[in-house]
Amino acid sequence: MQAPALTLAFAVLLLTNLLVKFWLASRQIRHVAQHRGRVPEAFAATITLESHQKAADYTIARLRLGLVSTAVGTATLLGWTLLGGLDVLNSTLRDTWQLHLPWAQPWQDLGYQLALFGAVSVIGALIELPLDLYSTFRLEQRYGFNRMTWGLWLRDAVVGTLLGVAIGGPLLGLILWLMAAAGPLWWLWAWAVWTGFSLLMMVIFPTFIAPLFNKFEPLTDEPVKARIEGLMQRCGFASKGLFVMDGSRRSAHGNAYFTGLGAAKRVVFFDTLLARLSPTEVEAVLAHELGHFKHKHITKRMVMIFAVSLVAFGVLGWLSQQVGFYVGLGVKPNMSAPNDALALLLFMMTMPLVLFFTAPLMAGFSRKDEFEADAYACTHASGADLARALVKLYDDNASTLTPDPLYVRFYYSHPPASERLAAMSQRRASA
Numbered sequence: 294m295q296a297p298a299l300t301l302a303f304a305v306l307l308l309t310n311l312l313v314k315f316w317l318a319s320r321q322i323r324h325v326a327q328h329r330g331r332v333p334e335a336f337a338a339t340i341t342l343e344s345h346q347k348a349a350d351y352t353i354a355r356l357r358l359g360l361v362s363t364a365v366g367t368a369t370l371l372g373w374t375l376l377g378g379l380d381v382l383n384s385t386l387r388d389t390w391q392l393h394l395p396w397a398q399p400w401q402d403l404g405y406q407l408a409l410f411g412a413v414s415v416i417g418a419l420i421e422l423p424l425d426l427y428s429t430f431r432l433e434q435r436y437g438f439n440r441m442t443w444g445l446w447l448r449d450a451v452v453g454t455l456l457g458v459a460i461g462g463p464l465l466g467l468i469l470w471l472m473a474a475a476g477p478l479w480w481l482w483a484w485a486v487w488t489g490f491s492l493l494m495m496v497i498f499p500t501f502i503a504p505l506f507n508k509f510e511p512l513t514d515e516p517v518k519a520r521i522e523g524l525m526q527r528c529g530f531a532s533k534g535l536f537v538m539d540g541s542r543r544s545a546h547g548n549a550y551f552t553g554l555g556a557a558k559r560v561v562f563f564d565t566l567l568a569r570l571s572p573t574e575v576e577a578v579l580a581h582e583l584g585h586f587k588h589k590h591i592t593k594r595m596v597m598i599f600a601v602s603l604v605a606f607g608v609l610g611w612l613s614q615q616v617g618f619y620v621g622l623g624v625k626p627n628m629s630a631p632n633d634a635l636a637l638l639l640f641m642m643t644m645p646l647v648l649f650f651t652a653p654l655m656a657g658f659s660r661k662d663e664f665e666a667d668a669y670a671c672t673h674a675s676g677a678d679l680a681r682a683l684v685k686l687y688d689d690n691a692s693t694l695t696p697d698p699l700y701v702r703f704y705y706s707h708p709p710a711s712e713r714l715a716a717m718s719q720r721r722a723s724a
Contacts, residue, residue: 299621306646311367324697325349351436351691375623406634438545472633480610499552499559509536520576532558577679584669590662609640659706676717
């Protein structure tokens, strides 16, 4: 691999990403602004002009913040790579680590690499912090969605950091060890470890990790509970339990979801969702989620992710042996220390540039799944209730009803409200 060619390809890819993202966001901003003054006819009876305009303003504000975030992210990536930031951090940390820890030679290489990952993570988090805080305490606050206090935000940050170190640290250490000790096929072993870890997290997350951030209480609303249990019985679905999550502690947004794997599956409702929807509407929303399981959307998505990650690990296994991979991205390979952490960091930094162009394909698959789940819900619950619930959720979450069609095709994992409701109406008419 020739370093100059890789440098040029990376620069072109970085610039193309930036321009395409800005172009798509600008299209969305213009389209939403142009349709701000009138509620679409299909929603005129259920959405007020005030709510429609709030959704437009909220969407535009988030997009503008996203443009700033994209610019900062692009500058940060350029700083880490071609401008030499990662190279300087690596050489400084490597020399300091070797100078002050001569007694820890057996673990010195692994320790230095973990420290490099930690330093990059901390610096990256500090760069993103102002935008994260602005999003939560200014933008979300302005539109009435934020309910996070500074104390709760700090607690979440501390708990999240400790969990990242306690769980991510050993996983990263194991992968780095495999890169050094498992031979040419280390990437296959590393992929197996990552896949097993991902499956394990799906089992333990609902029971041990999620409760560290939110309270989960058994569902006690009898009318809602009776409808849900009847629906699950009709659909032949079993779960570990029905729970209500105190989502209102952090946000006014509402949602419902399944979590867990196998016998650990749980049905979770945000308290904000239950406060807004009627029992029949909650039943319809849950029927939609059941549709994802019955059509095996979750399993298919997992298989796709694991297949893509296998290819990614294989590519990393090859790139990590190419001097041009490091030099072409602005980093001098270590001569007296392993390069595994450098290879992994550079790969993680640059892969999103490539995967960005697969976004339309992945979004298209996801929208197809949503239509199938809607169809399943209309068969096993009331399609009219699902439609009413969706309109309420779009209204409560200030989701725009007039997105730009091209932006939808590139980014939207869910079909726009107009397309979903039209499909449901057509299905009811033909039933």
